[in-house]
Amino acid sequence: MVKRSCEEALAQVYLYLDGEVTWYRRSLVRRHLKKCPPCDDKFAFEDRFKAVIRARAQEDPPPEIMDRLRTYIRAVGMEDPPIG
Numbered sequence: 001m002v003k004r005s006c007e008e009a010l011a012q013v014y015l016y017l018d019g020e021v022t023w024y025r026r027s028l029v030r031r032h033l034k035k036c037p038p039c040d041d042k043f044a045f046e047d048r049f050k051a052v053i054r055a056r057a058q059e060d061p062p063p064e065i066m067d068r069l070r071t072y073i074r075a076v077g078m079e080d081p082p083i084g
């Protein structure tokens with residue numbers, strides 16, 4: 001079960017990866033990830049996912065990555081990731 005603090009941290013992860021959060025919010029995310037291994041895992045996955053997107057901007061991401069992302073999005077209750 002995802003804790004409330006986890007939901008908030010993960011909601012920031014997308015923005016964090018897009019560089020759209022302030023240093024203050026980044027520090028909050030980092031602090032949460034440090035003490036919360038499950039979220040740290042998700043962050044690491046998101047980071048890899050974004051790297052794949054950047055590297056293959058003209059291609060579709062690998063199906064297994066998309067499957068994992070969909071599972072993750074369902075888990076945290078988000079509609080769509082702001083990929084782009």
Ligand SMILES: [Zn+2]
Nearest residue numbers: 005006036039
């Ligand atoms: Zn957490």
